[in-house]
Amino acid sequence: MFFDWLQQLGHRGLDIFERIGRAHLLFFAILAGQPGLLSRPRLVIAQLYSVGVLSLLIIVMSGLFVGMVLALQGYNTLVKFGAEESLGTVVALSLVRELGPVVAALLFAGRAGSALTAEIGLMKTTEQLSAMEMMAVDPIRRILAPRFLAGFIAMPLLASIFSAVGVFGGYFVGVGQLGVDAGSYWSQMQANVDIYDDIVNGVIKSLVFGLVVTWIAIFEGHDCTPTSEGVSRATTRTVVHSSLAVLALDFILTALMFGD
């Protein structure tokens, strides 16, 4: 009984390593497919549409609400210390350092990542990928590589839009509703948000998140069991794994960037 259990554990462990190995092999194959995209920008543009443009609405709406909530909550706390002019700083720093990259990446995983997995998984299930191989078209270069590049480009843009919209959302609530002085909202922000420490680091974060989420989404789709159940499981795994990966990586990156 115990040995059965041990053996199962061993098998599970090997399976996990096998998956990690396959994920990396796929990653390198996708990277090798990137130069070929230079001559076919159309492929990437089409993917930027489905990965980026279609995520725009949810990103703008969430950014707006998150900024507004930050202003409300921040104001209530700051006003107790008579520091409500710092509202701009609180809103902007929370957004560009953390919430912009992280929340945008979580939304991206749910909106674009799951769609990517489902699409690729379905293409595998209906043998479209096999058919391409038999037509001497490499699906990794033709299907996966442009999707990967599009995800990598779209994520920092989406995160920037999220943060910028959020800052204005905070402005509407903080200045418009709660009566914080508009001048100090912006000037405090400018005095305390650093272009390198905060903005650039935030963009680096979202580049990393974009890479990881897109990678996971593509791998899960490409690696799924080719049945409808397999696709639906893979889609769920994409959302769960990439969300966890984003949060864990955020911790590591934050410690590295702002740790000192």
Next chain:
Amino acid sequence: MTDTTPLIRIRDLHFRRGERVIFNGVDLDIFPGGITAIMGPSGTGKTTLLQLIGGQLKPTRGTVEVDGQPVHELRRSALYALRRKMGMLFQNGALLTDMNVFENIAYPIREHTELPESMIRTLVLMKLEAVGLRGARALMPNQLSCGMARRVALARGIALDPMIMMYDEPFTGQDPISMGVLVRLIRSLNEAMGLTSIIVSHDIAETCEIADMIYLLAEGRVVAKGSLPELQQHESAWARQFLNGEPDGPVPFHYPAADLAEDLLTMTGT
């Protein structure tokens, strides 16, 4: 015909999926210009055999040579070059769902040639005409019936005028008229384009009508081969059972399993 060298040469092919042995020493020759039928009970690995020929799977042992090249040892670029000479009709069509019929057929042409748009249009319409679906060129794959999808896939398979054409179950889901059209189409394509065709099918009557050579697969081996008259004279019980569609005989209807009574008496497990 047998005096020429085979275009596809399979020797001592072994293949397994996990624990399950699919092929256990298959020898098979396909000669240029002919139509070869591969038949066998469902689940014996006919589709798998086509995938091995196309280089999508690698044999556990043995060799698969196409046009003198060992498919399973080729490097990527050589394999892709070889695949341009092969067309394959998938069992369920496998059309690209985000393009309409016209674009699906144009796809391999666009990928592999630099032809001008007008030429592509002519080519595609000719292929569509050949399968009788010129009027359906603007439909999306999800608007096609199963049989129509397979004909579109056939048009796509021959878009680049391949040397070898592999058909996986081309006749299932076709009405008697289009079935007859397809049978004639496969034969005339074979003659007109100098193709070598491999047909995987259960439709004995239609397949035997056009096949020069028939291989019967069962339990991981070739159990009988030859032309239709030869097979009908074949001493093998397999061949007779299969060709006549008798339920009883050496070909098991069941997937390998434990004894039924034993299975029913065991209370645990699935």
Next chain:
Amino acid sequence: MTTRAIEIWVGIFVVAGFVALFVLSMQVSNLSSYQGEKGFDITARFDDVSGLKVRSMVTMAGVRIGRVTAIEFDDQALQAVVTMKIDGQHRTLPRDSSANIYTAGLLGEKYIGLEAGGDEASLGPGDQIQLTQDALVLEKLLGQFISRMIDEPAK
């Protein structure tokens, strides 16, 4: 959706992304006040700069006129040498101005406040401020306060 419409939308998306990044850089962060090249460096020596950081503000009369760009330790004098970059347009700061390290609020960030002197000559690139006052370190203050409390009753 036609190819053209897709391309237009993608164009809008990419431009919106870069506009957002531009807004974050110019409107939200300190990039607009960097204009670094035109500024000039001055230095000051302190015995204690606890809490002061690179990029801390340098102010005069409560207005930001520059930033700390480097904090080094002088092995000979056993002092901290603070280099600050003053924005280019402030060319008329008196040479005998003094530098103090202040705290914004009770526990807030440390910054350098310059206090104008009366000299005719003005600070230029590479000059050193002579008069400095160190950071107030809360622990030290508390320590002094407590030891005085202990000393006094003993008298």
